[in-house]
Amino acid sequence: MSSPIRVTNRAPRPNWVSTRNPCKACAPLGATLVMRGIAGALPFLHGSQGCATYMRRYIISHFREPMDIATSGFSEASTIFGGGANLHQGLDNVTSQYHPTLIGIATTCLTETIGEDMHSLLHEYRRTSAATGPQLVHVATPSYSGTHVDGFNDAVRAVVEQLAEPGVSPSAYVSTFLNLFPGLVSAEDLRFLKEVATEFGMPITLFPDYSETLDGPSMDKYEKIPDGGTTIASLRATPSAKASIEFGRTLRAKKTAASFLQEKFEVPAKRIGLPIGVQETDAFFAAMEKLTGHKTPAKFREERGRLVDAYVDGHKYLFGKRAIVFGDEDMVVGLASFLSETGVVPVLCASGGKSGALARSIAEVTTHLREPVTVRDNVDFMTIAEEVALKELKVDFVIGSSKAAKLARELGVPLIRVGFPIHDRIGGQRILHLGYRGAQQLFDLVVNTLLELKQDSNSIGYSYL
Amino acid sequence: MADILRGRERQVYRKGQQQTFSIDCEKQSVAGSVSQRACVFCGSRVVLYPIVDALHIVHGPIGCASYTWDIRGALSSGPELHRLSFSTDLQEMDVVRGGEKKLYAALCELIDAHQPKAAFVYATCIVGVIGDDVDAVCKKVSMEKGIPVLAVHSEGFKGTKKDGYRAACDALLQIVGTAPIDDVSPMSINILGDFNLAGETWMIRDYYARMGVQVVSCITGDGRIDDIRRAHGAALNVVQCSGSMTHLAKELERKYGTPFIRVSYFGVEDMSKSLYDVARHFKNQEMLKRTQNMVREELERILPLLSEYRTALQGKRAAIYVGGAFKAFSLVSALRHLGMTTVMVGSQTGNKDDYEQLRELCDEGTIIADDSNPLELSSFLEEKDVDVFIGGVKERPIAYKLGIGFCDHNHERKEALAGYEGMLNFAREVYGSVMSPVWRLTPRKRGNMLEVVK
Numbered sequence: 079m080s081s082p083i084r085v086t087n088r089a090p091r092p093n094w095v096s097t098r099n100p101c102k103a104c105a106p107l108g109a110t111l112v113m114r115g116i117a118g119a120l121p122f123l124h125g126s127q128g129c130a131t132y133m134r135r136y137i138i139s140h141f142r143e144p145m146d147i148a149t150s151g152f153s154e155a156s157t158i159f160g161g162g163a164n165l166h167q168g169l170d171n172v173t174s175q176y177h178p179t180l181i182g183i184a185t186t187c188l189t190e191t192i193g194e195d196m197h198s199l200l201h202e203y204r205r206t207s208a209a210t211g212p213q214l215v216h217v218a219t220p221s222y223s224g225t226h227v228d229g230f231n232d233a234v235r236a237v238v239e240q241l242a243e244p245g246v247s248p249s250a251y252v253s254t255f256l257n258l259f260p261g262l263v264s265a266e267d268l269r270f271l272k273e274v275a276t277e278f279g280m281p282i283t284l285f286p287d288y289s290e291t292l293d294g295p296s297m298d299k300y301e302k303i304p305d306g307g308t309t310i311a312s313l314r315a316t317p318s319a320k321a322s323i324e325f326g327r328t329l330r331a332k333k334t335a336a337s338f339l340q341e342k343f344e345v346p347a348k349r350i351g352l353p354i355g356v357q358e359t360d361a362f363f364a365a366m367e368k369l370t371g372h373k374t375p376a377k378f379r380e381e382r383g384r385l386v387d388a389y390v391d392g393h394k395y396l397f398g399k400r401a402i403v404f405g406d407e408d409m410v411v412g413l414a415s416f417l418s419e420t421g422v423v424p425v426l427c428a429s430g431g432k433s434g435a436l437a438r439s440i441a442e443v444t445t446h447l448r449e450p451v452t453v454r455d456n457v458d459f460m461t462i463a464e465e466v467a468l469k470e471l472k473v474d475f476v477i478g479s480s481k482a483a484k485l486a487r488e489l490g491v492p493l494i495r496v497g498f499p500i501h502d503r504i505g506g507q508r509i510l511h512l513g514y515r516g517a518q519q520l521f522d523l524v525v526n527t528l529l530e531l532k533q534d535s536n537s538i539g540y541s542y543l
Numbered sequence: 544m545a546d547i548l549r550g551r552e553r554q555v556y557r558k559g560q561q562q563t564f565s566i567d568c569e570k571q572s573v574a575g576s577v578s579q580r581a582c583v584f585c586g587s588r589v590v591l592y593p594i595v596d597a598l599h600i601v602h603g604p605i606g607c608a609s610y611t612w613d614i615r616g617a618l619s620s621g622p623e624l625h626r627l628s629f630s631t632d633l634q635e636m637d638v639v640r641g642g643e644k645k646l647y648a649a650l651c652e653l654i655d656a657h658q659p660k661a662a663f664v665y666a667t668c669i670v671g672v673i674g675d676d677v678d679a680v681c682k683k684v685s686m687e688k689g690i691p692v693l694a695v696h697s698e699g700f701k702g703t704k705k706d707g708y709r710a711a712c713d714a715l716l717q718i719v720g721t722a723p724i725d726d727v728s729p730m731s732i733n734i735l736g737d738f739n740l741a742g743e744t745w746m747i748r749d750y751y752a753r754m755g756v757q758v759v760s761c762i763t764g765d766g767r768i769d770d771i772r773r774a775h776g777a778a779l780n781v782v783q784c785s786g787s788m789t790h791l792a793k794e795l796e797r798k799y800g801t802p803f804i805r806v807s808y809f810g811v812e813d814m815s816k817s818l819y820d821v822a823r824h825f826k827n828q829e830m831l832k833r834t835q836n837m838v839r840e841e842l843e844r845i846l847p848l849l850s851e852y853r854t855a856l857q858g859k860r861a862a863i864y865v866g867g868a869f870k871a872f873s874l875v876s877a878l879r880h881l882g883m884t885t886v887m888v889g890s891q892t893g894n895k896d897d898y899e900q901l902r903e904l905c906d907e908g909t910i911i912a913d914d915s916n917p918l919e920l921s922s923f924l925e926e927k928d929v930d931v932f933i934g935g936v937k938e939r940p941i942a943y944k945l946g947i948g949f950c951d952h953n954h955e956r957k958e959a960l961a962g963y964e965g966m967l968n969f970a971r972e973v974y975g976s977v978m979s980p981v982w983r984l985t986p987r988k989r990g991n992m993l994e995v996v997k
Contacts (some may be wrong), residue, residue, distance in 0.1 A: 095645055097630045127581065132606070138940050142943070152700040170575065187669050188699070191673060294944075460627075
């Protein structure tokens, strides 16, 4: 689809060699989130002790939940002679302590650089250990390639590839179901997607599903591995699905779980944008209608009605406002779509990712915009700040993860916190971004942030706004 | 009773139940144990991070820089260069071809842009593996830019956090002794091992100023390169956080003959003892008198306030899990001061002497653990029916998940916990953690029954 507006990714880039205030984390982090979304599974990093500890801290500070990640804990000797022995001992110890049904192993920069052959190491481990041991899956996540989002998507694909068995249905009673691969979304988003499936009367295999494992109840006993997650049985059955839906316009050229299932098992793959805002959510419900043969349940049609009504109520507050949108690429595309349909101009859309598809995806979802949008991928926060200064961009707010707190403070505008990670507020896991209901919450949040600013930034102190 | 991982049995000790005291420690973490420890890089990064006018660049793939960006308070009274995250962000082709050129270019552009007083280059896991000569690049840039550019050899797998501390101290040693010390008083000290996470260094500096002691440098809280250059001029090194800084203190003693003493600024008793120890070192009656007056003043101010908290907290049970064991000593005393009992105490990196001292300090039945993990810690909390758990951010969700109060005594604290005012803050936070009404709603206290809350 060609865009009548100017969406450019060709702004003159200052030749910075270094990355300054990164707008991304490393690939294994995304993989550990995916492994945490499998029932009975424990994430395991093949590498140094520090990787596991740092990623635990990063994830804990967002979800405020326990996040146990085991590690093979490399030493100097393992780096020289290979980490097979450490891996073996680590897997044994994790098995005896946690009794997982699956261990999800991700590599790190260190183990990838020294060329650990995970396939043969795990083959060797399986050969010499008890047949009753946990299922092992692994994913290559060299930290020098891609971002946490790539690690996430690669892990989704690796798990599906390694567990998929043709002709297995999750239960005798279920003959028709869908696979749904949502990408890196919040726990609340995952709960919402399950609700949608239930309301459509269509069973789904939602993967990953950390809606309970990373947002669980208060307990009187510590759960070694929290309840919840996509079951191994349903992951084995993914080739029997009627179709796969995956979210993410920027996935394009990437080999994904859905594209694998299509190529190998002829499961039709439907790729749509992250359903944020009316347009993108319409596309999701249209896909659900088509695949289930059912009309969108009244509950969601009513939510859509209320959302559009709210857009009308609030349109004056938003028209012509200008925002910087940044974060994971598909989140940026979804937010840009949502904002532009409310009248906000996402003047600068930026991401640390570099799928190569960001500009085109933004162009696709902002066709009705009359103002120019600059899209920048593979950037860091200092580059974003320089871009704003260079172009003398005037913006009203910044929207994205908490990592832009410094940027927003320097610009003197509010930061609306969405996506991942949110390290300086509570409840990041409970933000609903998806569906009409998610858009409703985002809309109210954006409007009220601007109204609050208006109320607080003058001496009048309006009683009605 | 806790399910202790095979190979770790000797790293957990219960006072009173074992006749002879012995605990294994200073060992590599057992593979697969989900240790709460970090790595060599972490050790170096935490020590050097608070030097506010230096450039800190992480050489390696992006993760290590992302995860340590603005990670702890480390407040500054001036420049805030340390709060920015710089990385060479090595990519696949750099791994193949080597990262030296990229490091050189990154250093040059960042030094030009930010005009730092020095630069620290943290070598992470793969740097050595791909064969980069970081020392050579640093030397070259240092010559060209005229500032110290120091390689910190902190490859994550090359040992434990303690090795990272050592690498950081070695980098600092290259800076000390490079500026004149003519105006340094004979009654002067360096403050070693406070990181000013929530303004503690400023409070402590103020105490020393009131005593009449000149503080030459703070290593590294609110740290300045020019001060550290002159650190060899101080008459005494006062070392807190002995785990990270003893190596530096010993080297300064060897090279410059500066003696050192160990102190702790946490808790009323340890804080006062620290100040008296410094005053006594200088054998100056007037200084001792000033110190006595100051301590009296401070105590008269805070003791009545503390006693109110003590009444409420009497008999409550605490668990402690911290990085260095030295901090644990002070916490046990401080909690006792609040009428509380420590029923479990552990650390990531304590040594035999530390644990022996903890054993002497603690009551019968106390669990002492080295390099523990979430499963053990959670079982200790359950077994001992703990009221408040004191640790760092990775321990927090363990306590919270079980409906147990938690107090961050590590990177994420926002209130100063050192000194007299800090003891008051600590008491306030423990009180707020233990006495919150939310616990009575948790399953641990009342089950999952949906009955009307009484």
